Amino acid sequence: xxxxxxxxxxxxxxxxxxxxxxxxxxxxxxxxxxxxxxxxxxxxxxxxxxxxxxxxxxxxxxxxxxxxxxxxxxxxxxxxxxxxxxxxxxxxxxxxxxxxxxxxxxxxxxxxxxxxxxxxxxxxxxxxxxxxxxxxxxxxxxxxxxxxxxxxxxxxxxxxxxxxxxxxxxxxxxxxxxxxxxxxxxxxxxxxxxxxxxxxxxxxxxxxxxxxxxxxxxxxxxxxxxxxxxxxxxxxxxxxxxxxxxxxxxxxxxxxxxxxxxxxxxxxxxxxxxxxxxxxxxxxxxxxxxxxxxxxx
Amino acid sequence: xxxxxxxxxxxxxxxxxxxxxxxxxxxxxxxxxxxxxxxxxxxxxxxxxxxxxxxxxxxxxxxxxxxxxxxxxxxxxxxxxxxxxxxxxxxxxxxxxxxxxxxxxxxxxxxxxxxxxxxxxxxxxxxxxxxxxxxxxxxxxxxxxxxxxxxxxxxxxxxxxxxxxxxxxxxxxxxxxxxxxxxxxxxxxxxxxxxxxxxxxxxxxxxxxxxxxxxxxxxxxxxxxxxxxxxxxxxxxxxxxxxxxxxxxxxxxxxxxxxxxxxxxxxxxxxxxxxxxxxxxxxxxxxxxx
Numbered sequence: 001x002x003x004x005x006x007x008x009x010x011x012x013x014x015x016x017x018x019x020x021x022x023x024x025x026x027x028x029x030x031x032x033x034x035x036x037x038x039x040x041x042x043x044x045x046x047x048x049x050x051x052x053x054x055x056x057x058x059x060x061x062x063x064x065x066x067x068x069x070x071x072x073x074x075x076x077x078x079x080x081x082x083x084x085x086x087x088x089x090x091x092x093x094x095x096x097x098x099x100x101x102x103x104x105x106x107x108x109x110x111x112x113x114x115x116x117x118x119x120x121x122x123x124x125x126x127x128x129x130x131x132x133x134x135x136x137x138x139x140x141x142x143x144x145x146x147x148x149x150x151x152x153x154x155x156x157x158x159x160x161x162x163x164x165x166x167x168x169x170x171x172x173x174x175x176x177x178x179x180x181x182x183x184x185x186x187x188x189x190x191x192x193x194x195x196x197x198x199x200x201x202x203x204x205x206x207x208x209x210x211x212x213x214x215x216x217x218x219x220x221x222x223x224x225x226x227x228x229x230x231x232x233x234x235x236x237x238x239x240x241x242x243x244x245x246x247x248x249x250x251x252x253x254x255x256x257x258x259x260x261x262x263x264x265x266x267x268x269x270x271x272x273x274x275x276x277x278x279x280x281x282x283x284x285x286x287x288x289x290x291x292x293x294x295x296x297x
Numbered sequence: 298x299x300x301x302x303x304x305x306x307x308x309x310x311x312x313x314x315x316x317x318x319x320x321x322x323x324x325x326x327x328x329x330x331x332x333x334x335x336x337x338x339x340x341x342x343x344x345x346x347x348x349x350x351x352x353x354x355x356x357x358x359x360x361x362x363x364x365x366x367x368x369x370x371x372x373x374x375x376x377x378x379x380x381x382x383x384x385x386x387x388x389x390x391x392x393x394x395x396x397x398x399x400x401x402x403x404x405x406x407x408x409x410x411x412x413x414x415x416x417x418x419x420x421x422x423x424x425x426x427x428x429x430x431x432x433x434x435x436x437x438x439x440x441x442x443x444x445x446x447x448x449x450x451x452x453x454x455x456x457x458x459x460x461x462x463x464x465x466x467x468x469x470x471x472x473x474x475x476x477x478x479x480x481x482x483x484x485x486x487x488x489x490x491x492x493x494x495x496x497x498x499x500x501x502x503x504x505x506x507x508x509x510x511x512x513x514x515x516x517x518x519x520x521x522x523x524x525x526x527x528x529x530x531x532x533x534x535x536x537x538x539x540x541x542x543x544x545x546x547x548x549x550x551x552x553x554x555x556x557x558x559x560x561x562x563x564x565x566x567x568x569x570x571x572x573x574x575x576x577x578x579x580x581x582x583x584x585x586x587x
Contacts, residue, residue: 009411013411013413016401016405016406016411019398019402019461019465020402020417022398023461024420026432026454027424028424030439031427034431094328098321099325103328107328109573110335111335113566113569116566116576117566119519120536120540121537121561124558125338128345133354133357134354135357136341139357170335175580178577178581179580233521233522238541255433256433256526259437265434273431275428279431
């Protein structure tokens, strides 16, 4: 048997060393260091740090942009759970139960395609989609006679974040749908056969067989969608950079702006701590539900 | 019996079979409308790449009057080729290092009784809980201290470090299922650990290695936060950040930007179409077995 000699056992540590070293230096150390940095006031160009205790956190509570960013993240989470988890589940069930042959593969592939594109590509594309002059969104509203619904979607404080969230649903629903399809394909067909013989209708079978048996996946997808919603950065940075008037910031983009434009590094570190706590809680809940099965978005 | 054709029979009666086919038509109409909603913006992006600015503003819905490939050439020369090469290099390097270090770790954790195995496993998998954004500010300093700020290496190292947990998780779950017998036979034949790893375990783990590599390529190709913050040099930018920089450079020549977006979108769509099964296996394994 390999690895039983004393030297052999210890020498196997060399095999995990690169992975462990990279994680400790570039993942664990920075996260801990961030906690420390959030207690100081400092900026990028003068390395001197001034101890300020919890001042950065007090400033957070007084910062309206912090609260609106947090609200935007929450809105992102709620809408995404409804459309991606709810919509993805229904789509998956419809595709699995009602669609046969080539169409099934066709729809599955088409719905998934946006998920492999960079958020910069879809973000810039939707910037044009929402453009008041050439955009298809206003064009469509005009074509169906809803001219009064037209907006400069990304240019108005009231609509900007919602327009970004809508793009995100377009991009990600197929991704979550595919996860549900995989979970559903693990359900034994006999259960459905039995139910139909007993006279169950399709919606009834969906409620009494599909949903309970993919419940674990529903919970996991919900947690992962929520935790992803609190990390949103790319699409907001690309589409509005947090504007207009800081109305569409998320915690991620507000952190970025605070650190690298306003040069309040300590303050940005405090925002990072908030993100850390939220995502950590989500991860712990997820571990609990997954009974030790770790999961990543 | 799994075919849906049989099912209406259980409900009996001509009326309900009419209802069922109406229902089926409605379902297909909804699915097709949704498919169009996905495809149409992408098609619009592609077609707008061929238009002139006047056409784009005059008739945003229409087809281009002529196929202006020169827009694609212009986009290519304005930087897309550079960003594309940077993305290819960074993604390829990150895939190699991530897969190598993760499979080495998974191999030693699943095939040998190494000291502190429990603690090491927790440390490696626990990394999945930590988001890049949370580490952003300390990393800004750390990369400068290490002299890898504004270099390819900075990105490659970070993409590797942040994805090792997930990749170890995927590969480890697979390696556990590989039978020891082939391995033992190789050892009896005089193979050392390194040979067993490369000649026995890695070939047997091929399906999950392919999935993990595809997911890592997708991640590295699309990663944005690190690429935005840790690269200043325009010549080193990867596609997601480079496209954003290009938006400023093309000014109002929007068709060129559409052409650039199309060029940037194609590689991942092709890779996905080619490796769809592996993509989906990786994603679903990553979610645990529901």
